[in-house]
Amino acid sequence: MSKDEYNEGHVRDGMGQASVTLGGELHVQQKDPLTNETWLRLITCPQCGASSGITLEARYQSSVAICPRPSGECGRAWSISHINAFQIRQMLHLATSGQAVALPDPRRVTVSLVPELIEDDLSLVGDPPHDRARNESPDTWSLIAGATFGQHDGPFAVSTGWARELVAWGMLVSGSLYDHLYPPAGGSVVDAHMTQLIVALAIYQASRRNDVPDLSHLHLEHLADELDTERASQLRALRPTSPRRKSGGLRRSDVHRLEHAAPREWDLWHRLAAEVVAVHCESRLRDSDTGDSSRPLAHRVKPWAGQLGSRRLSLARDGALDFTWYQGGNQGHAG
Numbered sequence: 356m357s358k359d360e361y362n363e364g365h366v367r368d369g370m371g372q373a374s375v376t377l378g379g380e381l382h383v384q385q386k387d388p389l390t391n392e393t394w395l396r397l398i399t400c401p402q403c404g405a406s407s408g409i410t411l412e413a414r415y416q417s418s419v420a421i422c423p424r425p426s427g428e429c430g431r432a433w434s435i436s437h438i439n440a441f442q443i444r445q446m447l448h449l450a451t452s453g454q455a456v457a458l459p460d461p462r463r464v465t466v467s468l469v470p471e472l473i474e475d476d477l478s479l480v481g482d483p484p485h486d487r488a489r490n491e492s493p494d495t496w497s498l499i500a501g502a503t504f505g506q507h508d509g510p511f512a513v514s515t516g517w518a519r520e521l522v523a524w525g526m527l528v529s530g531s532l533y534d535h536l537y538p539p540a541g542g543s544v545v546d547a548h549m550t551q552l553i554v555a556l557a558i559y560q561a562s563r564r565n566d567v568p569d570l571s572h573l574h575l576e577h578l579a580d581e582l583d584t585e586r587a588s589q590l591r592a593l594r595p596t597s598p599r600r601k602s603g604g605l606r607r608s609d610v611h612r613l614e615h616a617a618p619r620e621w622d623l624w625h626r627l628a629a630e631v632v633a634v635h636c637e638s639r640l641r642d643s644d645t646g647d648s649s650r651p652l653a654h655r656v657k658p659w660a661g662q663l664g665s666r667r668l669s670l671a672r673d674g675a676l677d678f679t680w681y682q683g684g685n686q687g688h689a690g
């Protein structure tokens with residue numbers, strides 16, 4: 356379904372449906388919450404005991420297993436709590452890309468589904484002196500942000516690394532993001548690219564506005580604030596600068612898209628970017644809930660859990676963020 360249809364009101368169901376049929380049996384690790392003892396449990400049909408060739412299906416944030424026997428014999432579907440939709444979407448990706456289907460980590464991204472936008476012109480927009488003088492000189496924030504340990508690239512390059520991390524996790528958790536951003540589910544590569552770009556612009560802007568040079572300390576709420584409807588229009592006009600010319604800017608092609616996108620295109624990208632941040636905000640509330648129901652949920656969470664750094668959820672490349680996916684091939688072409 357195209358984004359035009361989405362914006363014409365034919366909103367896709369956003370279930371993020373993914374189903375994968377296992378070649379053999381599947382064991383999942385179980386843990387006794389009292390003794391921490393772990394054991395492997397074989398997944399079997401609760402009705403007929405079949406264990407081989409079970410189908411796992413993800414819908415929204417829930418998961419079901421379906422018995423391999425035909426409906427006349429069994430065919431029972433049951434809710435399966437120890438394998439989540441997040442894992443099933445990754446398993447389908449492994450299966451369709453010809454890789455061995457293993458059970459991914461239940462919380463961390465084992466295999467990224469973020470598509471790459473292939474374009475001829477990957478050059479970056481330069482940072483003309485007159486713009487710099489008119490907008491702002493490299494302020495203290497961007498100088499410190501560029502010098503912070505582990506952030507050797509310009510602050511916008513670091514923002515793109517975090518944006519990819521947030522999107523890679525979000526599109527596995529949210530059925531709607533999966534449907535819109537994952538091409539085999541009908542998603543668009545351009546929408547996936549622009550969603551990441553707008554999340555990156557919001558990270559950059561929120562860090563600057565709140566004077567947070569180490570982007571991992573940025574609060575998710577401050578990030579969400581940049582994506583509310585009123586402020587988001589400022590993101591469309593934002594052109595990041597950097598004390599280092601070569602790793603600070605946008606691609607020319609993205610500047611063109613930001614300047615010429617139809618209102619419905621911009622609305623879709625903005626909505627998807629806001630949803631990426633929203634699913635992280637919801638998740639960190641759940642994950643860090645201390646269970647003290649006498650206090651409001653927002654007051655029960657641990658302070659660090661509200662920061663961007665707590666959302667480092669990728670197992671790829673030893674957990675290192677990818678600061679090069681956006682500007683990596685462009686280091687010599689800024690001008």
Ligand SMILES: [Zn+2]
Nearest residue numbers: 400403422429
């Ligand atoms: Zn059965």
